[in-house]
Amino acid sequence: xxxxxxxxxxxxxxxxxxxxxxxxxxxxxxxxxxxxxxxxxxxxxxxxxxxxxxxxxxxxxxxxxxxxxxxxxxxxxxxxxxxxxxxxxxxxxxxxxxxxxxxxxxxxxxxxxxxxxxxxxxxxxxxxxxxxxxxxxxxxxxxxxxxxxxxxxxxxxxxxxxxxxxxxxxxxxxxxxxxxxxxxxxxxxxxxxxxxxxxxxxxxxx
Numbered sequence: 001x002x003x004x005x006x007x008x009x010x011x012x013x014x015x016x017x018x019x020x021x022x023x024x025x026x027x028x029x030x031x032x033x034x035x036x037x038x039x040x041x042x043x044x045x046x047x048x049x050x051x052x053x054x055x056x057x058x059x060x061x062x063x064x065x066x067x068x069x070x071x072x073x074x075x076x077x078x079x080x081x082x083x084x085x086x087x088x089x090x091x092x093x094x095x096x097x098x099x100x101x102x103x104x105x106x107x108x109x110x111x112x113x114x115x116x117x118x119x120x121x122x123x124x125x126x127x128x129x130x131x132x133x134x135x136x137x138x139x140x141x142x143x144x145x146x147x148x149x150x151x152x153x154x155x156x157x158x159x160x161x162x163x164x165x166x167x168x169x170x171x172x173x174x175x176x177x178x179x180x181x182x183x184x185x186x187x188x189x190x191x192x193x194x195x196x197x198x199x200x201x202x203x204x205x206x
Contacts, residue, residue: 005143011192016101016200017051019190020128023202024097026054033095033123034060035085035116036103038067039074048099049075059095062103086115090123093205098124102140102198104131104181108152108169117181126204129182133189134172136197141167148172175199 026032034048037060049055055077061068063084072080083089085103098120107113120127132140139147142164147155156166178187178199185203189196 008192008197012190012198013047013101014051015190015192016130016198017048019200019202020048020099024126024128026052026097028054028057030054030057030096031094032058033088033090033098034058034078035088035098035100035120036062036106037071037078037080038062039070039072047074048101049078086112086119088119088123092122093125095124096126098127098129100127100129102130102132104129105140105170105172106168108171110171110177113171113173113177113181121182121184121203121205124204127182127185127201129201130190130198131173131178133196133199134174134177136195138197139172140197141170173199 037049038047049058049060052058055075058078059081060071060078061081061083063082065082068080068082072078085100086107100120104113104116107116117129120129134148137145139145142155142159148170150158152169159166173181175187175189178201179185182201182203184205185201187199187201190198190200
């Protein structure tokens, strides 16, 4: 079963990268910010930077120093930095594209998710943001059916009982919520199975 999920994960990442290229058409000089970037321990073969040919134009990182160090080791061409996605230390529209994959759901409250989305829209001229679809029947992190409908405390207790390491609180999003977070965007589903597993917001300010 784990091999199946790993296969689907790889297909999903590859399809999202293909959509990124088709919809935003980055040029060699395009300056990209990757919010929530990760390195080899998170799966080097299917990370955005493993696909993207102009890594020297990427600034990437996140809040966890160990993850940023791993990211810098995995992709030495990028500029790695520690920063908070809800308070980005960059000027308005200082990047051509802001990219973020499967980060938004790890912010455990709606106000935090709003701050994150506002910051993405502030520093980017365009953006490509993905998150697991709340309505997909298999929860994306625990790989269990309908898991997202359980209260967080039940998720964590049951995860321990099933021998899994509990995640910090997650807040998966619906398509309607993604439209509220990214009003100048096209929000659509991306699927590699029978139903969209992922929601993507692609937009910009002209």
